[in-house]
Amino acid sequence: MKSSVRIHPSILNADHSKILSEIDRVAKVSDFLHLDILDGKFAPNTSFSWAEAQNIISGSSIPVDAHLMVIDSDVQGPRYAEAGCTSVTVHVESTADIRKTIKNIKSNGARASLALKPASQIETYIDHLDEVDMFLIMTVEPGFGGQSFMPEMMEKVSKTRDLIGERPIWLQVDGGISKETIEIARAAGADTFVAGSAVYKSDNPAAMINTLRTLAEHVQPN
Numbered sequence: 001m002k003s004s005v006r007i008h009p010s011i012l013n014a015d016h017s018k019i020l021s022e023i024d025r026v027a028k029v030s031d032f033l034h035l036d037i038l039d040g041k042f043a044p045n046t047s048f049s050w051a052e053a054q055n056i057i058s059g060s061s062i063p064v065d066a067h068l069m070v071i072d073s074d075v076q077g078p079r080y081a082e083a084g085c086t087s088v089t090v091h092v093e094s095t096a097d098i099r100k101t102i103k104n105i106k107s108n109g110a111r112a113s114l115a116l117k118p119a120s121q122i123e124t125y126i127d128h129l130d131e132v133d134m135f136l137i138m139t140v141e142p143g144f145g146g147q148s149f150m151p152e153m154m155e156k157v158s159k160t161r162d163l164i165g166e167r168p169i170w171l172q173v174d175g176g177i178s179k180e181t182i183e184i185a186r187a188a189g190a191d192t193f194v195a196g197s198a199v200y201k202s203d204n205p206a207a208m209i210n211t212l213r214t215l216a217e218h219v220q221p222n
Contacts, residue, residue, distance in 0.1 A: 004191070004216075004217055005186065005191050005192070005193065005213060005216040005217055006031040006032065006170070006191065006192040006193065007029075007030055007031055007193055007195060007209050007212055007213050007216075008030065008031060008032040008033065008034040008065050008172070008192060008193065008194050008195075009026045009030050009033065009034060009194075009195055009196065009199045009200070009205065009209060010034040010035075010036055010174075010194050010195065010196030010199075010200075011023065011033065011034070011035065011036075011056070011196075011200070012036045012047060012196050013196045013197050013199075013200040013201060014200045015200075016048075016052075019052075019055075019056060019059075020055075020056075020059045020060075022200070023056070023059070023060050023061065023062070024061060025205050025206060026199065026205050026206055026209055027060075027061045027062045028206065029206045029209045029210055029213075030062055030209055031062075031063075031192075032062060032063045032064065032065040032086065032087060033056075033060050033062050033063070033064050033065065034065050034067060034174075034194045034196070035048070035053065035056055035057070035064050035065065035066045035067065035085070036048075036067050036069065036196075037053060037066060037067065037068045037069060037070060037076070037080070038069045038070070038142070038143065039069070039070040039071060041070070041071045042069050042070050042071045042091065042093075042094050042142070043069045043141075043142040043143035044143045045143045053066075053080070053083070054083055057080075057083050057084045057085055058083075058084060063085075063086035063087070064084070064085045064086055064087070065085070065086065065087040065089070066080045066085040066087065066088050066089065067089045067115065067136065067174065067194075068080065068088065068089060068090050068091070069091060069094075069142045069143070070094060071094050072094070073090035073091060073094045073095040073101060074090075074095055074096050074097055074100070074101045074104075076090075077090045077095070077101050077104065077105045077112075078101070078104040078105055078107075078108050080110070081104075081105045081106075081108035081109060081110035081112075082108040085110050086110060086111060087110055087111040087112075087113060087133070087134065088105045088110045088111070088112060088113065089112075089113035089114070089115045089134070089136050089172075090105075090112075090113070090114065090115065091114075091115045091116070091117065091142075092114050092115065092116055092120055092124075092125055093116075093117055093120060095114075098114065098125070098128060099128070099131065102114075102128065102131050102132060103131075111133035111134060112131070112132055112133055112134075113132055113133060113134035113135065113136055113170075113172070114128060114132050114134075114135055114136065115135075115136035115137075115138060115174075116135070116136070116137055116138060116156070117138050117141065117142060118138055118139075118140075118141060118150060118153060121156070122135070122137075122156055122159055122160045122163065123159070123163075126163055129163060129164065129167060129169070130167070132169060133169060133170065134169060134170035134171070134172055134192065135160050135164070135169065135170075135171055135172065136172040136173070136174055137153060137156055137157050137160060137171070137172070137173050137174075137190070138153070138173075138174055138175055139153045139173050139174065139175035139176055139177070139181075139185070140174075140175030140176050141175075147175055147176055148176050149175060149176025149177065149178070149180075149181040149184075150175065150176070151181075151184060153173075154184060154185065154187075154188040155188075157171065157173060157185065157188040157189050157190055158188045158189050158222065160189070161188070161189025161190075161221065162189075170191060170192045171189055171190050171191055171192060172190065172191075172192035172193070172194060173185045173190040173192075173193060173194065174194035175194075177193050177194060177195045177196075177198060177212070178195070178197075178198040178212075179198065179208075179211060179212065179215060182195075182212050182215050182216050183215050183216065183218075183219045185216075186215075186216040186219040186221060187219050187220075187221060187222050188221070188222065189221045189222065190221075191221075193212065193216060195208075195209070195212055198212070199212075
């Protein structure tokens, strides 16, 4: 979809018993589908098995943006790219060889992204600016949907935007994005937004995505 912002609904809070129909509910108004993979080790929760993830990737009518919250990102990142994800995000905290893993993700045809937990500093990873397609700044601690947005992360978002400069790198935020917070994140410089609970706990997920997009598009980043 052509827009100054991108909305990636997360299906973590969708009804997993009818996951493909849940995807269809938002497909026409979404840019990507955000697929959270939690292994219960990197973060204190689990989400989708490998078989379930493959079903989602192959059955999704929109591109899949996989966010891997796992301990073995060097192995799993390329694996999800090979499975057909359009974008694969690995956490800097669980990637032993960031440069090699980014290269391997890209060699399997996917966009490569680096995610940072709240305590991780973007300045540590500036050497990868010309290698990645997206940075993901977590605005909650990884592990559970429905957490409260951390406004103190906006300074990191702004720093990341400044470091990106004119590079064609997307800047994604994930955690607590809602009607009340998306404008704050957009003003700080984010252009790609993961929304889970706000979308799938609403009466009309597609309408909520349109509302979030409109709110973000009306904000001029600082």
